[in-house]
Amino acid sequence: MFKETYTVIGVMSGTSLDGIDLARINFTIKNEKWSYEILESETVSYSNDWLNKLKVAVGFSSEELTKLNEDYTDYLGNVINSFIAKYKISNLDAVCSHGHTILHQPQNGFTLQIGNLPKIAKIINQKVVCDFRVQDVRLGGQGAPLVPIGDRILFSEYDYCLNLGGFSNVSFESNNKRIAFDISPVNTVLNFYANKLGLDYDDKGKISSSGKVNLELLNELNALDYYKKAFPKSLGFEFVKEIVLPLIENYSISIDDKMHTFTEHIAYQTSIALPIKSGKILITGGGAYNDFLIERMQFHLPNIEIIIPDNKTLEFKEALIFALLGVLKLRNEINVLSSVTGAKMDHSSGNIY
Incomplete structure (x- = not known):
């Protein structure tokens, strides 16, 4: 018993x-x-x-x-x-x-x-x-993501559960099955560039928001093979080290512009990843404190209600x-x-x- x-x-x-x-x-x-x-x-x-x-x-x-x-x-x-x-x-x-x-x-x-x-x-x-x-x-x-069963058991009132950590991952129900996958890198990249400025992270996305989009870099990021793959799929730091950072480093632009462009990339890929662009989404993880990232997500997903929970659940x-x-x-x-x-x-x- x-x-x-x-x-x-x-x-x-x-x-x-x-x-x-x-x-x-x-x-x-x-x-x-x-x-x-x-x-x-x-x-x-x-x-x-x-x-x-x-x-x-x-x-x-x-x-x-x-x-x-x-x-x-x-x-x-x-x-x-x-x-x-x-x-x-x-x-x-x-x-x-x-x-x-x-x-x-x-x-x-x-x-x-x-x-x-x-x-x-x-x-x-x-x-x-x-x-x-x-x-x-x-x-x-x-071997990933493993969080979705917890989303199903503890957070079933939300249409989507999105975690913004080193990488972003989403989970949702589709035809009575839980679907989940890693969407894109998030803080593995943003923190890398914040560290170059002597900071642990970009507080509320202030640095990213002060930059501007480099469309050529954005298009190259969005064209990466990973985003064309069907789920199940997951990401490791190897993807950031071997593919993403070398690609960004090809561009002689300011760190602010790199971070702004990558934030736009995260928001865009999130919008692409959600099959139905309405309902309620629960956002947790350190990226939920990045006001600029959340603002860009809301821009790309105008009909989604973004919910950020109490601090203990968020963190x-x-x-x-x-x-x-x-x-x-x-x-x-x-x-x-x-x-x-x-x-x-x-x-x-x-x-x-």
């Missing part, structure tokens, strides 16, 4: 590298309907040392990756322990951790999220559910949903949808340590 309530910690580190999100969450299931409450939550920023390592790790050798995985698992365990101690948290059902994606090459049958080694359970002395993507790739799927939605994926794994229930990832079947993914 399954429980009706679960208390877990969700842990997420995204490709935008803004830090490790942690949130203690209470889940309740009654009459097959899930509800949640986000309790204590915080984002632990990366030190410069960790930032630099994670930025360049895509080019590491297998030996360097093995060491990085060991070190990051130790580091992540200590971050989780500090969070538990700070808020005096006890009686947890599990810690549900995504880890941090370093390599994502589903076309080669490979994805790597560091911080998911079995020793993490010993470090934090808790049951851990983690490593949610690998099994899906083994089953022929993209910790991915930690919330990976917490839910962990609970579903504990119940041995489906937590990955083949309609989204392209795997051979729906399945219950993740490791329990």
